[in-house]
Amino acid sequence: MTMSEQEQRSIRCLVAKVGLDGHDRGAHVIARAFRDAGFEVIYSGLHKAPEEIVQAAVQEDVDVLGISILSGAHNTLVPKIMSGLEEYDAKEDTLVLVGGVVPDEDKQQLEDLGVAAVFGPGTSIEETIEFVRENAPER
Amino acid sequence: MSEGHDPLLEELLEGKHRALARTISKVENRAPGYRDLVSALSAHTGGAQVIGITGSPGAGKSTLVDKLAETYRDRGETVGVIAIDPSSPFTGGAVLGDRIRMASTVGDMDVFVRSMSARGTLGGLSTATADAVKAMDAFGKDKIIIETVGAGQNEIDIVRTADTVAVLVPPGSGDAVQTLKAGILEIADVFVVNKADREGADRTVQELLEMIELGDGDGFASVGAGHHGAEGMTGTDGWSDGREPNEATTRDEADQATWTPPVVETVATKAVGVEQFIDELAAHRTHLERSGTLADRRRLRYAEEIRTLLREDVNGLVEAQLAESGGVEGLAEAVRTGDTDPYTIAGDALEPVEACLEKLDTGGRAAVSRDP
Numbered sequence: 001m002t003m004s005e006q007e008q009r010s011i012r013c014l015v016a017k018v019g020l021d022g023h024d025r026g027a028h029v030i031a032r033a034f035r036d037a038g039f040e041v042i043y044s045g046l047h048k049a050p051e052e053i054v055q056a057a058v059q060e061d062v063d064v065l066g067i068s069i070l071s072g073a074h075n076t077l078v079p080k081i082m083s084g085l086e087e088y089d090a091k092e093d094t095l096v097l098v099g100g101v102v103p104d105e106d107k108q109q110l111e112d113l114g115v116a117a118v119f120g121p122g123t124s125i126e127e128t129i130e131f132v133r134e135n136a137p138e139r
Numbered sequence: 140m141s142e143g144h145d146p147l148l149e150e151l152l153e154g155k156h157r158a159l160a161r162t163i164s165k166v167e168n169r170a171p172g173y174r175d176l177v178s179a180l181s182a183h184t185g186g187a188q189v190i191g192i193t194g195s196p197g198a199g200k201s202t203l204v205d206k207l208a209e210t211y212r213d214r215g216e217t218v219g220v221i222a223i224d225p226s227s228p229f230t231g232g233a234v235l236g237d238r239i240r241m242a243s244t245v246g247d248m249d250v251f252v253r254s255m256s257a258r259g260t261l262g263g264l265s266t267a268t269a270d271a272v273k274a275m276d277a278f279g280k281d282k283i284i285i286e287t288v289g290a291g292q293n294e295i296d297i298v299r300t301a302d303t304v305a306v307l308v309p310p311g312s313g314d315a316v317q318t319l320k321a322g323i324l325e326i327a328d329v330f331v332v333n334k335a336d337r338e339g340a341d342r343t344v345q346e347l348l349e350m351i352e353l354g355d356g357d358g359f360a361s362v363g364a365g366h367h368g369a370e371g372m373t374g375t376d377g378w379s380d381g382r383e384p385n386e387a388t389t390r391d392e393a394d395q396a397t398w399t400p401p402v403v404e405t406v407a408t409k410a411v412g413v414e415q416f417i418d419e420l421a422a423h424r425t426h427l428e429r430s431g432t433l434a435d436r437r438r439l440r441y442a443e444e445i446r447t448l449l450r451e452d453v454n455g456l457v458e459a460q461l462a463e464s465g466g467v468e469g470l471a472e473a474v475r476t477g478d479t480d481p482y483t484i485a486g487d488a489l490e491p492v493e494a495c496l497e498k499l500d501t502g503g504r505a506a507v508s509r510d511p
Contacts, residue, residue, distance in 0.1 A: 009168045010256070035234050040256050045239035052245045056238060059251050061160035089157050139164075 011136050013064040016044040016053045018081070021071035026099060030066060033125045039064075039132070050077055054084030057094060063136045069100040074110065082113045093137040099123070145172075148179050151278055156248055159278045163253055166270040177270050183277035187219075188424055191285045191298030193326075194307030199333040201240035203307065203407035203416075204286050208250050209243040210413050211282050218244075219275035220252045221268060223287040223297060233257075237286060251275065265296040266447050269440075272300055295326055299443070302436065303423045305329040305416070308347065311339030327400050328423045331416060335404035347402045398426050457488060 015031045017024055024046055034041045042060050044053060057065050065085075069077060078098060085091040091114055098110055099119045107118045116135060119128055147165075150158035162180075165173045190207075194200050201222065208218045222237035235254035244250035255268065268285060275283050287297050298304045306327040330351075332344050401419050405412035427433035461467055473479050 009170075012164075031234055040233045040235060040254075042235045042238055042254050045242075049245070055246065055248060056252075058156055059160055059253055060238075061157075061164045089155075 011039045011064065011132065012042070012060065012062045013039050013066060013132070014042045014044060014053070014057050014060060014062040015066045015068065016048060016056070017046050017068050018044075018048050018050060018053055018077050019069060019071050019073045020047060021069065021073075022046060023070045024068070026070070027066075027068040029125070030068070030099065030128065033129065034132075037129045037133075050080035050084060053081050054088065054090075057085060058088045058090050062094065063139075064095045064097065064132055066097045066099060069098065069102075072101065074098060074100065074102055075106060078110055078115065079113055082115070093139060095132065095135050095137055097128075097131075099128075145176060145179060148176060151180075151274065152183065154279065156251065159251065159274060160253070162274045163255075163271045166274065167255060167267050169267075173270075177273060180270075180273045180277045184273050185276065187272075187276040187280050187283045188303070188420075189272055189276075189283045189285065189301045190420055191287075191301030191304040192307065193287050193295075193298045193304065194331075194333075195309065196288055198307040198309045199407045200286050200288075200307055201237040203331065203333055203405060203413075204237075204284050205241040205243050206407050206410045206413045207284060207417065208241070208282075209410070210417060212244060212247060212250060216281035217249045217279065218251070219272075219278070219280035219283040220250065221271055221275070221283070221285045222252065222254050223257060223268065223285070224254065225257050225288065251278075251280065265300065266444065266451065268297045269300045269444055296443075298326060300440065302427060302433065303328045303420055305331055305420070307331045307333050308343060309334055310337045310343045328398065329416070329419045330400055330402045331405055332402060333405050333407050335412065336406050336409075340404065344402050344404060351400055351402070398423065398430075398432075453492075457492070460488060460491075 013034050015027050015034070017027050027043070031041045031043050042056065042062065044056060053065070053067070056062075065081075067078065067081065082091060082096070085094060085096075096115045097117050097119065098115050102110065102118050102120060110118055117131060147158055147162060151162050162176065164170070165176060192200050192204055204220055204222070208220060211218050220241065222235070222241075224233055224235045224237060233256035235256060238252055238254055241250075241252055244252075253271065255271065272283055272285065285297060285301055304326050306329075308330060310332060330347050332340055332347065334340065335344075401422075403412060403416045403419055405416055407413070427436065461470075470479075470484050474481055474484070
């Protein structure tokens with residue numbers, strides 16, 4: 001018997017609220033839904049700076065980083081997070097998702113930075129969970 | 140396993156945070172190769188002071204740990220925190236929320252906070268926690284704090300991974316103190332009454348002190364004997380003459396082993412009492428070293444670790460055998476329909492294992508019996 005049969009893998013996610021917006025209902029709903037899907041969810045709490053998000057993502061070694069931004073500051077905040085992840089060699093194998101109100105013209109820009117997907121209003125929870133299951137990095 | 144072959148281990152020892160994070164993941168996932176990794180880590184451990192913090196939900200553990208970490212950092216020491224939260228027994232999912240309270244040390248990578256969920260079974264979590272502590276120790280952390288909800292045996296096992304255990308008691312929890320008597324009293328080296336600015340704090344402190352004193356009086360023979368021993372020492376200095384040698388020995392031992400848990404009052408949100416708390420933690424550490432209890436504790440811990448590993452491994456073997464013979468569902472169905480019963484099945488499953496053990500030569504048996 002090999003020990004790998006005992007392997008207990010679980011998808012780890014950081015659900016992060018970054019910047020000054022105080023709307024965390026969406027983040028709460030996602031955190032709860034991820035938990036019910038069997039993921040381990042670390043919730044950052046409100047008003048976090050990009051460096052805090054990077055610190056948490058690196059230390060917790062999450063598979064998925066879900067950033068919730070409803071303030072419109074995504075073009076400022078997301079690049080800071082992405083370069084922070086790169087600094088700690090964590091960018092390559094972290095699935096970064098952005099949820100919130102992001103205009104179509106900004107989506108491409110975020111994806112060019114390494115964001116895997118941008119989920120706007122109206123995205124179903126099931127869709128998001130399915131995306132995470134399919135795209136969580138193999139390590 | 141010879142070290143140096145594993146780039147992950149090398150990077151960890153070099154101080155790369157990503158490597159430490161990935162090592163803990165491997166340990167937590169029981170990923171292939173984690174055993175060799177932990178074996179190699181062990182050679183680099185032993186430098187850290189390991190502190191366990193437990194208490195009822197909402198007692199303020201995370202906030203106090205945050206302030207503790209901040210104070211240690213101010214003193215120039217590096218800190219690792221392992222925060223354990225329960226996981227759902229149904230989906231295995233978890234929301235790990237301790238991190239939210241740990242805001243004082245944000246942006247300071249020398250405080251390494253790691254959340255772990257109670258996903259393991261059969262003592263797996265305490266093994267994973269002990270291994271994560273080893274990883275942080277090898278990484279070079281000066282202080283390692285394990286934080287967990289004091290809700291069950293599993294949690295008690297985890298805090299036992301620590302050299303010093305602090306139990307948080309919120310004020311006004313008269314009933315809680317009652318329940319503490321049974322389980323947590325025995326593992327507490329330091330009591331902390333957090334939220335000490337609240338009504339009822341004095342009373343809770345008083346109740347704890349009475350409880351500790353009560354423990355001195357009856358059940359805890361060694362503590363009681365310690366008082367007598369101390370009298371003998373300071374009084375006539377004559378405990379060696381006219382007494383049975385074994386009596387003197389026990390008193391001597393008891394005297395050295397005596398540690399009466401102090402009760403510290405804190406207000407974690409305002410960082411009040413944290414310095415005093417740290418002083419008591421340090422005092423306990425000194426006591427452990429001087430009395431030789433540290434070695435005892437560590438020996439006990441390693442014994443427990445060995446047992447847990449063996450249990451896990453044997454369980455793994457049996458599980459694999461079960462899976463090969465069609466899984467547990469079919470057997471459960473047979474029990475349901477009344478064809479057999481769980482004891483018969485367990486007996487059948489273990490029969491080949493027992494046969495193997497019997498076949499082992501006497502050398503193997505001698506090795507086992509030599510153990511204690």
